[in-house]
Amino acid sequence: MATRQTHLVFDSKIGGTKPVTVVDVGHKCPFCNRDELTGVIAADGPILLIANKYPVLRDTYQTVIIETEDCTAELSLYPKEHLHRVIRFGIKKWLDMIAGGEFASVLLFKNHGPSSGGTICHPHMQIVGLRNIDYTDNIPPTSLEGSVISTDCGVILSIADKPLIGFVEFNVKLADLGQIDRMADYLQICTHYLLNHFNRYCNSYNIFFYHIDGQITAKIMPRFVTSPIFVGYAIPQLSTRIPDIVADLRRIYGL
Numbered sequence: 001m002a003t004r005q006t007h008l009v010f011d012s013k014i015g016g017t018k019p020v021t022v023v024d025v026g027h028k029c030p031f032c033n034r035d036e037l038t039g040v041i042a043a044d045g046p047i048l049l050i051a052n053k054y055p056v057l058r059d060t061y062q063t064v065i066i067e068t069e070d071c072t073a074e075l076s077l078y079p080k081e082h083l084h085r086v087i088r089f090g091i092k093k094w095l096d097m098i099a100g101g102e103f104a105s106v107l108l109f110k111n112h113g114p115s116s117g118g119t120i121c122h123p124h125m126q127i128v129g130l131r132n133i134d135y136t137d138n139i140p141p142t143s144l145e146g147s148v149i150s151t152d153c154g155v156i157l158s159i160a161d162k163p164l165i166g167f168v169e170f171n172v173k174l175a176d177l178g179q180i181d182r183m184a185d186y187l188q189i190c191t192h193y194l195l196n197h198f199n200r201y202c203n204s205y206n207i208f209f210y211h212i213d214g215q216i217t218a219k220i221m222p223r224f225v226t227s228p229i230f231v232g233y234a235i236p237q238l239s240t241r242i243p244d245i246v247a248d249l250r251r252i253y254g255l
Contacts, residue, residue, distance in 0.1 A: 005132040009058040018054045021121045022114050031066045031122040044089050052126070061103070061129035065090050071122045074112065076192035080185075086125075087184035091177075091209070091216070094127050098211060103129035105136060106211075112191070113204025115223040125207075136212050139164070144171050144210065144217045149246050150255035155182040157190070157255070159242055160219075166227055166236035168198070168245060170220040183218065189253045190220040197252060198222060198245070 019027040030053070031037070039051030046069045052062035067075070067086045075083065094108040107128040111118030146158035146169075154176050160169040170190045174183045187207060194205050204223040209216065229235050239245075249255055 004137075005059075008060070008130070008133065011056050011058060014054055015056045018056070018119055020119045022116075022119055029071050029120065029122050031064075031120065031124065032069075032071050034069070037066075042093065044085060047086055047089050049089075049093055049127075057128065059131045061097075061131075063093075063127045065093070065125040065127065067123040067125065073123050074191075074195075075110070075123060076188055076195055078188065083184050083188055084181040087187065088180050090125050090127070091180055094209065095211070097127060097129055102131075104132055105130050105134045107135060108209040110207040111204075112206070113223065115204035115225070116206050117223070136210070139210060139212065141212070143169070144173070144212075144219065146171055147242070147246060149249055150186070153179045153182045155179050155186060157186045159246060161238075163236050163238070164219065165221065166230050167239045168222060168242065172218045172220070174216040174218075177216075183216075187218060187220060189249070189255070193249055193252065194220070194222045197248060 019030050021027050021029050037048070037050060039053065040048055041051060041063065042049040048066040050064050050066065052064050055062045067073070068082065075086070078086065090108060094106060097103065097106045107130065108125065110125040112123075140162070142162040143160060143164040145162070146160040148156060148158045150157045156173040158171045158173070160171055163169040172183050172186045172190070174180065191205055191207070194202050199222065202222045202224070206221045206223055208219045208221070210219070227237060229237065
């Protein structure tokens, strides 16, 4: 029996050539000059799906969704029409890649801010097909559950009781693809809360999408320096602030 692959290989040579704009290092944004973009796969107005010019992960197929022409825009402040358009586009292209059957699993995720692990400031998401790794093996179902904050049109917003990494993680469950716009609304509420009300030092977040047993869930995480207890021992921690955060979200956003 072949050994199951558990680690991705990062090509450091390619990684060293990537432009970095998430902090000011003098690089030009590669997504702003659309006339020079190559590898365009699909478009919906200002939203583009392109092949990743810097495929640093071996045995994968890496693509990027450029969400807008505005380099200074941010998902938490998008007008509703554009917010819904971006999330519908991203989920459709992700599900299309899954349905193609070429990959062991397919990732859809978004980085924002200097602590998010991303390198480009311009608003974007990534869809990555993994040829030999099924990410679902690494996701405990309990990490996608939690205390319910709000439910609308069958879409459930909760805060994790058993977070994947620790402290505060929001989960948004989508049961009906016809309600993607409501999922997008919850994503925007969570990201806006993290950047404006959660912690004065929070300027970064990730959104991770999961497709497990037919269920779509998005996880929104604030990003800081990762706890050494998790880094060294893989032990997540819970925040004592969770009840206060639930109350804040309901009060501020009328949930």
